[in-house]
Amino acid sequence: MKRLAVTALATGFAVVLVEAMLNLGPAAIDLRIPVRENLAESGVSHAVTAVLLNYRGYDTLLEVAVLLLALVAVLTVTDEADVAFPHMEHPVLQTLARLATPLMTVVAVYLLWAGAFRPGGAFQAGSVLAAAAVLLHLVGLLPGWRSPRLPLRLGLVAGLLTFLAVATAMLARGALLEYPPSMAGGLILLIESVLTVSLALILAGLFLLLSRDEGPS
Amino acid sequence: MTGGLLFALTGVALFASGVAGVVLIDNLLRRILAFNLMGSGAFLVLVGLAQRNEVADPVPQAMVLTGIVVAVAATALALAMTRKYHALTGRLELTGDDND
Numbered sequence: 001m002k003r004l005a006v007t008a009l010a011t012g013f014a015v016v017l018v019e020a021m022l023n024l025g026p027a028a029i030d031l032r033i034p035v036r037e038n039l040a041e042s043g044v045s046h047a048v049t050a051v052l053l054n055y056r057g058y059d060t061l062l063e064v065a066v067l068l069l070a071l072v073a074v075l076t077v078t079d080e081a082d083v084a085f086p087h088m089e090h091p092v093l094q095t096l097a098r099l100a101t102p103l104m105t106v107v108a109v110y111l112l113w114a115g116a117f118r119p120g121g122a123f124q125a126g127s128v129l130a131a132a133a134v135l136l137h138l139v140g141l142l143p144g145w146r147s148p149r150l151p152l153r154l155g156l157v158a159g160l161l162t163f164l165a166v167a168t169a170m171l172a173r174g175a176l177l178e179y180p181p182s183m184a185g186g187l188i189l190l191i192e193s194v195l196t197v198s199l200a201l202i203l204a205g206l207f208l209l210l211s212r213d214e215g216p217s
Numbered sequence: 218m219t220g221g222l223l224f225a226l227t228g229v230a231l232f233a234s235g236v237a238g239v240v241l242i243d244n245l246l247r248r249i250l251a252f253n254l255m256g257s258g259a260f261l262v263l264v265g266l267a268q269r270n271e272v273a274d275p276v277p278q279a280m281v282l283t284g285i286v287v288a289v290a291a292t293a294l295a296l297a298m299t300r301k302y303h304a305l306t307g308r309l310e311l312t313g314d315d316n317d
Contacts, residue, residue, distance in 0.1 A: 002241070006240045007241075013233055014230060017229045022222075030274075031276045032274050047275035050275070051276050055276075059283050060283065063283045063287060073294050077298055077300075123285075206290065210293070210297055210300065
């Protein structure tokens with residue numbers, strides 16, 4: 001009975017939404033024009049990167065804080081159980097992972113650099129690096145992480161701290177995160193580089209800190 | 218019908234099935250999957266509607282990029298809590314869910 005009612009409600013909801021989308025008028029605010037007109041001052045030539053790190057830098061700053069918060073929350077609910085080593089130590093898989101990891105690192109650096117003028121950027125680069133770490137872990141070359149020590153903690157928060165430092169340094173100019181056009185490109189590259197490392201560590205940590213043998217409950 | 222509108226309509230279908238899944242499914246892992254399906258649907262709607270016109274609007278695209286990363290973090294947190302719950306109780310369903 002419940003199943004039927006929920007399915008009917010969800011279908012009705014979808015029909016109403018589809019109906020609304022098929023009759024959608026033009027957008028009340030067109031943001032494409034201001035984005036394009038100010039692109040020259042943003043320090044990068046790719047619009048999405050400009051939105052992420054310049055026009056709407058707040059979003060990205062808070063997003064990094066959310067990621068860090070999620071990692072801290074994950075740390076509080078995991079036990080001090082034994083760190084797991086997956087039992088998949090096949091030589092072919094390990095060789096493949098050893099070959100793939102340097103390539104993934106190169107791809108990550110390329111993505112970071114390409115973010116200035118084409119799709120790419122810190123988040124994509126960070127997730128590729130984190131995927132490389134997860135791959136190494138799954139074939140048994142990298143153990144799961146215990147609770148992070150000082151160097152790892154510094155690496156995890158470096159992105160947020162750098163971003164915050166740049167933001168407060170810009171406060172002297174009147175507004176948080178308002179870069180001067182002449183320095184914007186360099187500042188964005190600095191933030192993105194540190195963010196890549198921190199995001200890779202955070203995303204890899206979300207997996208590697210959870211990868212433990214279950215302790216006695 | 219443009220490609221962007223097709224994306225948005227697919228997103229609506231995904232979102233609606235995700236909502237139904239979150240309400241109907243008791244197993245926590247599958248419920249997290251359904252929740253992710255909802256998120257993916259919302260992202261598809263944003264990206265799809267952003268490219269209704271010839272030039273895509275970069276602002277929704279940047280928002281979706283932000284949203285994807287936050288969704289990954291939320292999923293990891295949900296999985297960590299599910300795992301702890303499973304370790305403590307040996308169950309993967311919340312109590313009180315079975316009064317269908």
